Amino acid sequence: MKHKFTKYLGRVTENLELDFEEKWIYVHYTIGSSEKTACLLKNENKSEIEYLDSFFEENKVSEEMQNEVKKFLINEKNRNETHWNEFTTFLMKTLSLNMVFGIAIALSVYGGFRLGSFLDNRFELYPTFTLIGTFLGIGIGGLTVYSMVQKYFKSPKQEERKNKDPLRMDLTDNKNHPIIDVSIEEVRKAVRSFSDNLPKGVFRTILVQEDNSIDFKQLAPLLGGIPSKKFYMSKETYDLFEDGEKQIPIEMDIVQKAVDLYVKEQKEYPMLKFDPQRRVNYYQLLQEHYLKAAPETQFYITDLDGLITHIKPQKKNSSLS
Template structure:
């Protein structure tokens, strides 16, 4: 993170870092954090990756979200590095990343998605991923139609 800030100060065209403000610590819902992350994604300066929000342990770095939240969340939230979904559980974020990498590896090797045959919900078939995952996840995941990313949210069929 320090190198990231140093780069800002190194170039006259670089964006300015967030203004140092003493934000209060408050109870902030996961929905509010998701909205703040979406606003940051929409307004972030070019050249700054969205992944700047994710610490090494998947915890969210609120440095860039506090201007949207007007506070520092009392709760700790975590973000998947692969899908950018936000969770209350670090292990859930890590597991989502493992599944997404397994799906990507499967697609690279097999040339198709590891979904259950004939499943209109695009449910991921963990049996097809057994060579790519060490453990079978305890929850179901689905392939999103628009981005080919996985999600734990069951799609609503119309």
């Protein structure tokens, strides 16, 4: 089988063509206007690379070309060994399971036949139940063999897909990073640093999982490991919370969306006009169906473009008119 290799060395093109036979290696080499051809006899117990080394040295083949050819030959050798191992494994499975398949089918057919015969003798309908039982046994035996084949004879691609399962990869990734103790302030700094390096149009919410917990596999390089405890983030305000406050970001996202929609449609904040603490008025949001239920946490409207917070204001602020 022929294999061609090409390298571009500035303005000069280097080509190498190899054809491997059982006892011969055909080599055709060109570089610029120079051309060399050789037939290497494989009469010694040497590898193909060792046979080619003398040709490479004699004709001053470039180091880049030599490396590419050697890499190709090593990969071919590994591939052949893999195929042989797969074949021998398949053969061993076939030989060992062949008897099991036969027994499974035989027992299924025999069981169906005996059950059918028993029913025919009891109800005097021979050979109705005998035939039904026999065919049923054949079907059950076939299904049994099929399920065993699916379980024990998996193709390399199936094994590869199994090895690339996201959950397995996640667990493997976690093992690459140590478990560390971090403060919420350290997490906040890591999130900001991560966000600063994101492409335009991509937001830090890619760190937030379905339950509002932070995916620390992406932050591990910045933190130096995976935190020993969970932290949570609001997708709407980006506020961070520890494990004891994990319900707050979920409610915060719901309320923030309701407040934003209310302001967009009503042109005012959902709060009492003379409330110095600027508490979100859940009654207004419930009445206008912006909320389905009142959250347990009391939120407050800040001066930052209508963002809400769960922290009670320390100073009294005048309401927006």
